[in-house]
Amino acid sequence: MTNPLYDPYVILQKVYGGGAYLKQAIAETPLEELHRARTIKICYGVLENDIWLDFCIRSFAYKSPKLPIRILLKISLYMLLFLQKQKYMVTDNAVSLAKKLGKGGAAGFINAFLRAFDPGKLQLPKDCISALSIRYSIPEFAVRRLLKEYGTKAENILMHQNACTFVRFANDEAAQKYLAGAEYEVTPFENLYAFSNFRRDDGYDFGEYTFQSIGSVAICACVDAVPTLLDACAAPGGKSVLLAGKCAHVTSFELHAHRAELIRQYALRMGVKNIEIVCRDSSVSDEAYAEKFDAVLVDAPCSGYGVIGENPDIKFFRKEEDISALSATQIRILTACSAYVKKGGALYYSTCSVFSEENDKTVRAFLQNNGEFVCEKAESPLAHVRKEFGIQFLPHLSMGAGFYVAKMRRNLQ
Secondary structure, eight states: OOOTTHHHHHHHHHHHTTOOOHHHHHHTSOOOGGGHHHHHHHHHHHHHTHHHHHHHHHHHOSSOOOHHHHHHHHHHHHHHHTSOOOHHHHHHHHHHHHHHTTOGGGHHHHHHHHHHOOGGGOOOOSSHHHHHHHHHTOOHHHHHHHHHHHGGGHHHHHHOOOOOEEEEESSHHHHHHHHTTOOEEEOSSTTEEEESSOOOOHHHHTTSEEEOOHHHHHHHHHSOOOSEEEETTOTTOHHHHHHTTTSSEEEEEESSHHHHHHHHHHHHHTTOOOEEEEEOOTTSOOGGGTTOEEEEEEEOOOOOTTOTTTOTTHHHHOOHHHHHHHHHHHHHHHHHHHTTEEEEEEEEEEESOOOGGGTHHHHHHHHHHOTTEEEEOOOOSSOOEEOSSEEEOOTTTTTTOOOEEEEEEEOOO
C-alpha cells in the first residue's frame, strides 16, 4: 500500500501548482484503485476547506511554508480534522512523504507543526467578513456580495454543502431497478433522485441512468416543448439530451471541439438521436441561424458560485474581477443568440450563479437594448426565490442547487 498522502498530493500539486481543474487532475493521474474513493474525498475536501486550512497553517506555523509543504500540511490537517485520523499516523506519513519528495529538510518543521496543532486554540478574527470567509472557506469578495444581496440569509447559503448525488434515470423501469433497497430522496422531477451513496455500474454505460444536477434538470423543466430548440452553450450535453426528450429537434452549439465531442458521447450513451452538434462561438452572430428556432436556451458561462459544492476549485480560481468580465460575455451571447429566436418564440437565460450581476442584472441589460423581447414568468416545482425577471434557486432551499433561469418572449410583430 502506498503512503495515503501520496495520491492526493500528486493531484493537488497539479491544481495548486499547475493551475489544473480538480476533475481534470484526477482524470489524468494514475491512482491506487483500492483507495481511489479515499483519495478523491481528500482532494475535494482539501479544496472545499482551502481557506480554513490556510488559516490553520497561519495560526500554528512560525514561518510560511513553500507550496509543496503547504499542500502536505493541508492534506494532513484535513485527515485530522475531517477524517478523524490518528495524529501519529498522519504525522509519520507526512514526514515520510516529504523525504520521498526530496523535501527532507522540512521534515522537522512538518513534525513539529502537526504535533503542536490544536484546533481548540484556533481563534477566528473579530471582523465579520473575515470570520465568515474562514469558517466557510469562501473568498471575502464572495462573502461581501452575498451579504449585500441576501443579508441575514447569506450564511444559510454559505453553510449549505450538498452531499447528495443526483441520478436521472432513463425511464421508470430503470429507476425501479436501482431504487429497490436503496436510500434515496425524491425530487420534484420525474425519474430524478438524490442518493447519499450511489455506486456507478454498467447501467451508466448502457444509458440506464446519468448523473445530472437538480439545478440542471430544473432549468430544463422551465423550457416548454417546441419543435426546434437551440442549446447555445451545450457542453457537456446534459441539458441537450434531456431537452431532446420533449423537443423534436435540438441543435447544440459548443465552441471547443473536444467539448463538442462530450455532447456527442453523452447523446450516444443515452440513445438520443435528435441532436445536431455544431462547433461554433455563440457570442458571434450568424445570419444563417436568424429566426430559425422556436426556442433558444442560453445557459451562459458564469462564476459557478451556485455549484461550489460540486466544483470546489471554483473558489480557488475565480476572482472578483472575473464576474464583471463574465457578465459582459453573458450579454454578448444572449444578444447574438436572441436573433435566432423566431417571432413569438421563447428565449431562456440561465446560470449556475447566485450573484445578481450575472443573473437579473444581465437580463435587465439585455431587455433595455432589445425591445422586441418581454419577460415572462418562469415556474418551477423546486423551491426558489422569485426575482424581478427570473427565479433564483438557492442551495439551502433548492436541494443544493444554486441556479437562475429567466424566460423571455419575442414579439410577433
